[in-house]
Amino acid sequence: MEPHQSIAILLDYLGAEMGTYIGGYQGSIFSGIRKELARRGVPWVTYVGHAVHDVNQNSAYRKANDLYRLIDPSRHAGMIVLTPAIGTHLSDAEFLDFLEPYHPLPIVGIGRKLPGIPTVLVDNTLGMQDLMEHLIVTRHFRRFVFMRGIAQHHDAQVREQVFRAALKRHSLDILEEHFLTGDFHSARAYTAMREFLLQRRDFEVVVCANDEMAFGVMQALQDHGLRVPTQVAVVGFDDIAEAQVRIPPLTTIRQPLQELGVEAVNLLLEGQGREEVFLGSQLVVRQSCGTLPGLEDMSTLPLTRENRLYQSLLDTVRQPECKGGFTAHWYELLLETVNLGDPLDPLQQQLMELQLQAQQNLSPALWPELTRTLLEGHRLLYEIQKVAQSRSYFSYTMTMIHQMRLDAELLSYQDLPSLLGGLKRYLDWLEVERYVLVLYDTFGPEPSATAHVALCSEAHPTEPSSFPTRQLVPDSMQDTLHQDTWFAMPLFINDEHYGLLLTGKHTKFNLDGDMPRYLISRALSQVVKVQAQSRYTESLEQQVKERTHELQQEVKERTRAEKALRVANQELQRSVLLDGLTGIFNRTAFNDHLKRMWKSHLDSSQPLSLILCDVDFFKKYNDLYGHLQGDSCLKQVAKAIERCARNREDMAARYGGEEFALILPETDLAGGMRVAERLQQELNALALPHAASEVSSQITVSMGLANLIPEHGTSPNLLIQQADLALYEAKHLGRNRVVHRSSETQEIMN
Structure with missing residues (x-):
């Protein structure tokens, strides 16, 4: 390998498993790649975009794929592509067009054969045949359901073909209505199985085209009161780590996932003209199909x-x-x-x-x-x-509370220097091994040709000078880039690119690896909007000065310019006080209003109430439905809370993340409970589905209600503290309820 060269790895998603390099289909393959490259002392850069879509297809993640255009083949010794994940929606011809810019760079694929591309493959056929023979001959099953994967996916097609052939060979009925689609996704398989169970239950075993779908099927069966394996057997394919520790452990086909990664490295570095390397699959019999081991x-x-x-x-x-x-x-x-x-x-x-x-x-x-x-x-x-x-649970809760506070802090900054300080604290808390934040010199719908380093964890000084974006980092940091291991992730919101986040692995448990990219992108977007508004205001001010100087005698024109300035200032003030996502008041406005109400109630000795509410299991909602749907959910919940405000003195605000607040002046405990009950009615009327919730099939909130008569020598923090304690108690008692506190009492309302 030449100096300043590394291996480029293309992934379509950076899940929580990538933080520690374990778990999942892609994670297991990546672990094999990582270990073999580390053994050989070869550095790598992992480009994390998304599945490449057809140019006519609309996708919220399309801009993530612009990252692939930044790959400079002259700076890499070779490329490894997880072809099934990257090219799920592409034909062979489209996929080859996608890879064309990287030639003559040596390229190796994993899992899907493309013409002219050396590939490491798994022979799905023998393992699937052994599984079907075990189920039909050994276990004597006769009535089957098949949960298929993605229609265009080669492995999904092969597994279904073997399944159909086995039923035909043993003269068993092939019922098309017993073929369900889960798209290799646990939640979709769960939904498909639940809908099927509402129609019929005339089957003995469910054969799933991968383990993730098998887990969703097992959950759906359990929710319908069916036991695995005594009433229905379930089998999968892949043998990911979770299959061994499920209750019951999952019968599956073991793919040599780590070996796939190892062989891909060997084929890339020592291929010697080989076009294909096949690895075998193996039946692993466990209790989910009724077999009990010795x-x-x-x-x-x-x-x-x-x-x-x-x-x-x-x-x-x-x-x-x-x-x-x-x-x-x-x-x-x-x-x-x-x-x-x-x-x-x-x-x-x-x-x-x-x-x-x-x-x-x-x-x-x-x-x-x-x-x-x-x-x-x-x-x-x-x-x-x-x-x-x-x-x-306690450890996880404390971690999530701290993360929510950091998330809220990131989204509160209004200038770039302050944001960069907050980002450093955030990335340090995530225990990211190393990181470089690269910002484009110009933000827009395409990555800028030049960029600069805005934040770096290493000892390298932050360089104000620009460098070509395809270098990823400036010349002074090239040795670090090509001697260590890195993930490169695009920072973008909608159609606007902001830059790149280059990181080593993070070690915080149970954190979605894509979340830092998403939060940093949103924080940058917020700063860009505030700065644009500020520049607009400054521009108007300058116009007012010029027009006033030139047209001092024209009172009408001066009045018009002054009016425009007032409107701009009002808009700026409004944007500072409103939450950019939900449109209701933000944390800054909340703090100001609570201080005013506290002072007012000190003089009047009237009771002051505060409701803090938190959307139940919102992280699971985001994991199941995606961040775009999560944003839509937060908007609807915010509007429901805003409708519960009774007058101009009441204030609904976004407190941070999925947490909201409602200030209720001159309101006693009974009045506060009535408002909380109305909010529950509003959410029930919305009936937003939440299939991942552990307390309801739709979106619910936990609420903490506090009521005090302000006294001299105290501060509004006392009221917030009481409401926060009540909210914590509501969560601890099972969520989807109201707990209220006053100086004398604490009660719970389901």
């Missing part, structure tokens, strides 16, 4: 620990004086699992398997004692799970 498959614990646990169970059942032996060993295992941070769910299955194994070695007369002993094991597991879940 003791040797029970867990990944060392054999000595497994034998000791099993033997202590037999001793406890056979010898009453050894009553505590199994319980002590089991409790020790539970504590060790929690302390290591490993999941507890597989231990539930282990108890079931211990029971099945012990029944083969104990007389039926001892089975009641076996059941009593294992019930104690289940009780201990349940208690440990409660403690672990509480600890996890």
